[in-house]
């Protein structure tokens with residue numbers, strides 16, 4: 001018989017946990033949900049737009065009653081649990097209904113803190129927590145005129161603006177001197193106050209409430225200093241208190257919330273708690289992003305995977321008042337140890353402050369323009385060193401574009417018809433609509449439903465910003481410190497670090513040691529792990545062809561009609577009549593439909609059938625041609641110009657340099673494809689300044705450029721340094737490739753990698769420090785010893801040819817072995 | 819007439835991989851999961867006809883090599899939110915020999 005899971009609280013954290021659980025192991029439990037509110041599950045954070053009239057309540061529903069039925073979940077909506085009986089392992093509801101449990105999940109959220117002043121229980125005094133509160137407010141707005149909101153925090157201000165929109169005269173009473181003092185510094189707080197005043201909200205700052213007066217219903221509020229204002233509605237938004245009465249009465253250890261460990265278990269191991277009611281490592285939360293993280297971990301344990309841990313969250317805040325943009329994250333006040341960079345444009349109503357310590361962002365406050373909030377937040381969470389672009393930090397991410405690889409136009413200004421994801425042809429309007437209609441919250445969800453950014457990933461930042469602008473701060477920023485994929489809790493960096501420090505040499509061993517949740521991974525993590533293994537332990541790890549994408553497994557590029565493209569290596573783009581003859585012969589012999597010259601100075605033989613590959617490779621091998629790795633996350637091509645051998649402008653022999661570089665570096669696997677070029681003079685005919693590693697000859701030697709690429713987002717290289725001799729070019733090339741191979745994340749090209757870590761960081765390791773450069777170079781050379789095997793030659797042996805043929809050919813009914 | 823045809827040895831199919839069987843009715847991809855469970859599907863992705871046999875096999879799924887749709891080896895169905903289905907064939911392994919029912 002299935003175990004019984006009972007959930008108390010039909011809110012955001014509880015239901016997110018159930019959804020995550022269904023994803024992991026749908027039929028492990030008989031699930032029963034109790035919710036005190038008489039609805040399905042709705043998105044509480046959207047109560048603000050419901051109050052202001054910007055959204056109908058129906059649009060906030062996350063799971064309707066039918067959803068529960070479809071998933072075999074028993075929902076008792078409108079039924080409040082009054083007792084947990086831990087001895088009999090059952091819960092008792094107000095109406096006497098008793099349900100037994102094997103595991104219990106408490107997700108009771110929190111309650112508004114109602115100031116215990118005289119009169120606090122009069123009709124007309126409400127909190128701002130659930131739809132019933134909103135209904136009371138809407139009713140008051142219809143029939144009365146004066147409202148007082150106690151508390152000038154996030155919730156209070158959203159309530160105040162909503163009530164003004166509904167036609168009430170609203171006064172906000174706030175104890176401190178600035179609004180939202182827990183999220184904003186005083187400069188931003190004052191700008192916010194002025195803006196809201198211009199919209200008709202009045203403020204009483206530094207006012208302490210003494211009493212709420214009234215007979216049948218509230219009539220006014222009296223303050224300590226004797227001031228008095230009239231009120232027909234009082235909204236208490238002075239804070240929230242985790243709702244743990246039920247747990248406490250059952251003898252479960254509680255402090256400011258229900259105390260849970262890293263697996264969200266309470267002191268009673270059968271009982272879990274998530275959401276605002278839980279206290280984890282001394283911390284309680286009042287925003288959805290951390291609750292969603294908790295839900296994931298809790299579901300993982302309920303599903304008996306038992307491997308993931310919750311270690312706390314860093315949060316950021318955004319105020320959801322249309323037309324007012326406020327963002328805050330981290331330590332935004334700063335201390336004596338830290339520095340602050342402030343940008344003010346009073347005319348445009350913009351204020352930005354970033355707090356830095358050792359060139360790493362500690363916190364930020366943005367007012368008036370919050371587009372870069374997500375960016376600062378990501379830099380902060382990743383602990384990125386911002387020294388390289390500190391000068392332009394305050395101008396935002398878009399400004400970096402001037403330097404090459406920067407971002408997009410601000411999303412707010414984008415038209416709905418603007419294409420966001422070029423790979424999948426997805427427009428901004430489509431994304432926004434799906435986020436709204438399907439209630440999408442995470443980047444992964446948006447990817448799954450819209451396919452935007454699911455392919456090349458170039459538009460990820462843009463999609464994230466759109467997501468953030470539609471759903472607010474609860475959108476989980478996609479950050480590479482996030483799990484590598486849903487099979488694991490480990491990030492790219494953490495997985496690679498474990499492979500290195502724990503000397504893991506196979507995929508199975510890595511998955512076992514790092515407690516992968518799936519039996520053998522997925523198409524996202526397996527190729528990444530395979531790469532980390534072979535690049536970290538080149539002499540020990542076995543390259544797992546089962547974890548290679550088809551192109552790298554079959555050493556040819558698959559095309560949409562299932563044919564393949566064969567590209568022989570042409571060293572430095574220099575060929576001979578014999579090679580060309582061999583290529584032409586092969587093209588004729590195998591009836592190749594198209595022969596094409598590529599942008600990288602190679603020849604594509606397009607449209608070859610899989611069965612033909614080994615024979616064709618053997619023929620090309622016989623003429624001395626080898627695989628060009630045009631299919632791989634690997635050294636692709638070294639493109640060259642004509643150079644000093646013939647060109648009248650040439651200062652150095654770029655052709656020879658290109659051939660030498662290619663002979664030196666071919667065969668190496670890299671996190672993403674790696675392209676090079678060599679130009680013989682600064683006229684730069686080989687376009688070396690949009691390559692991953694570009695070499696431009698000058699009179700006195702060679703200029704080395706790094707981190708460029710063509711493609712979707714063109715980025716011009718950064719100048720790494722100048723060197724004198726050809727030997728140095730090779731040494732620097734090897735060292736650079738090795739840093740990239742060891743440090744960039746799988747599928748991260750040199751351009752975004754350099755943007756992330758900074759050019760200085762690369763220079764420190766390989767330009768300023770000769771010893772470190774020599775070691776890197778040595779490691780590259782060592783790994784090349786293993787890597788430089790022609791994959792064509794390996795696959796044309798008799799033993800392996802069979803793999804390219806069908807197992808058997810059958811005329812249905814009659815069998816003839818192939 | 820029996821519809822079962824023996825198509826070869828289990829070890830001729832790589833673990834976490836597939837081999838193709840050519841039939842008069844088109845290609846059938848025969849998969850071998852890491853667990854050694856064997857499955858057969860039409861070698862045509864429901865999306866745009868990608869050759870599923872060349873995809874990365876993980877657990878009881880395969881990711882199409884063309885646009886990365888994930889297809890269940892058990893049912894042939896694309897994993898949500900994608901929608902579509904590759905035809906499924908029955909296979910069984912006896913004494914290390916794989917038998918395929920082309921008419922199933």
Ligand SMILES: Cc1cc2nc3c(=O)[nH]c(=O)nc-3n(C[C@H](O)[C@H](O)[C@H](O)COP(=O)(O)OP(=O)(O)OC[C@H]3O[C@@H](n4cnc5c(N)ncnc54)[C@H](O)[C@@H]3O)c2cc1C
Nearest residue numbers: 009011012013036044045080081108109275276286287288
């Ligand atoms: C107006 C408003 C705006 C907000 N805006 C944002 C925002 O912009 N960004 C953000 O990140 N967060 C925002 N929040 C906070 C966010 O909504 C909460 O953090 C989140 O809803 C907490 O989830 P929870 O599951 O812990 O609690 P809840 O969602 O409150 O769920 C708890 C549920 O348990 C039920 N319950 C309690 N006791 C019992 C019992 N004994 N028996 C049965 N059921 C019981 C309650 O009725 C409730 O439905 C906002 C909150 C409000 C009120």
Ligand code: HEM
Nearest residue numbers: 456557598599600601602630631636637639675710711712
């Ligand atoms: C797996 C996907 C891809 C494959 C298999 C692939 C393959 C190739 C091949 C075979 C060539 C020509 C030969 C060569 O230069 O070696 C080429 C050139 C090129 N590709 Fe791709 N490519 C892929 C993805 C991309 C992406 C995503 C971009 C853009 C971001 C891109 C940008 C380019 C450019 C700009 C060239 C010309 C290069 C030059 O002038 O040297 N490619 N690619």
Ligand code: SF4
Nearest residue numbers: 641647650680681685
């Ligand atoms: S880059 Fe300079 S050397 Fe090379 S072909 Fe152009 S002009 Fe000649």
Ligand code: FES
Nearest residue numbers: 863866868882885
């Ligand atoms: S053809 Fe299979 S995913 Fe497109």
